[in-house]
Amino acid sequence: MDTRKIVQKSVNILVEYYENNIQPFKDAMDDDILWIGPLQGQMIRGKKNLSDTYALEEHDLTFDVFDMQASVVYSTKQHCEVLLTFIVDTHYPDQSVIRCHQRVLLSWQHYIEHTESGKRISHDLIHSCFVSNAIPADTRDTIYPVHFTELPFSQEFSVAPSGRHITLLGKHKQQLYLLDKQIIRVQSHKRGSKIFTLDGVFESTESPSRIFSEYPDVFVRVHSMHLVNPIYVQSVRRFALLLQDGTELPIPEKKYTAVKREIAERLGISKLPKTKSQEA
Incomplete structure (x- = not known):
């Protein structure tokens, strides 16, 4: 050339x-x-x-x-x-x-x-x-941003400390490296899954069953097709739960009590909030 x-x-x-x-x-x-x-x-x-x-x-x-x-x-x-x-x-x-x-x-x-x-x-x-x-840098820093937090705009980039990372297989031989606290839920999709996070939706070739077997401490299995991160559960009603993003997921009647109890235990509370329709 x-x-x-x-x-x-x-x-x-x-x-x-x-x-x-x-x-x-x-x-x-x-x-x-x-x-x-x-x-x-x-x-x-x-x-x-x-x-x-x-x-x-x-x-x-x-x-x-x-x-x-x-x-x-x-x-x-x-x-x-x-x-x-x-x-x-x-x-x-x-x-x-x-x-x-x-x-x-x-x-x-x-x-x-x-x-x-x-x-x-x-x-x-x-x-x-x-x-x-x-982005602007402190003149004392060469490679690592050692003094970045001293810059006046650094708070705009501030986030809560990271949690645990999850590694999954993505489409087209991609490798997904996700933070557990960012994942809202996992849904069965074709032969794999859709991973719903705070930053967007990712597709994985791994099924919800496989993901749950690898990370049972991160998710609660509320349905054969759905896993949820309990920290994003907003409320429950009979045979369904509502997530903070507005998504409502079904809970099989036979699993309802066990799922509700497990989510409450994960969140460290005695009872989950009920939806307004159930309270009424």
Whole structure:
């Protein structure tokens, strides 16, 4: 690959992008591109999905980009990775301006095709795009954020201490590494499960039965198809329970008393709250 050409093309795409012209970026997308944005939940696979998402975007933002540096971090005959670092100021309609120190890693793939006449055509496409915004750091810290809690905005990132981690098999040979306190419930789905957490829904190839056998101290089995984390049980009524996210799950009549007792014991209380309908 012509790395000099790839670097220049990467810079041009980013400059045009922040002038609100995304066409050069779209033209350079691989059909199977993976785009990972700087915000939580921003992960899109496939040129069509990403293009459709951009088509739905409407905004009045303008941008200023400066101090850009671009360099090749890895390259072969068929692959090239370009790292771009720069500062971007985002201008909002209310005249406010937000500054970010942004890093973009573009992974380019070189393709060679032959036409029916035998003509050789080559082109380079972006196979993945990873965008991240650097948060401010204490100048005394080099690698680990030893002094991060002394920064004025650190409380925005503060969370309760972590609990126990759960490892599950995800779809497409993924490995799921989840925090037990974040999991609300597990539901049977096809040949595996859906894992409902505070941050979203994950799919696992493991059944609720298998998950329960591995982590019986984390979940209560309220139904053959459902496991619940007892800390998210809001109330119970006859043969059903209500979770804090509003989900209502059935409890088999034969298991109702045992399930209710087990949840109460896990929560360290003598009796579970009843729903208003049951109290009435």
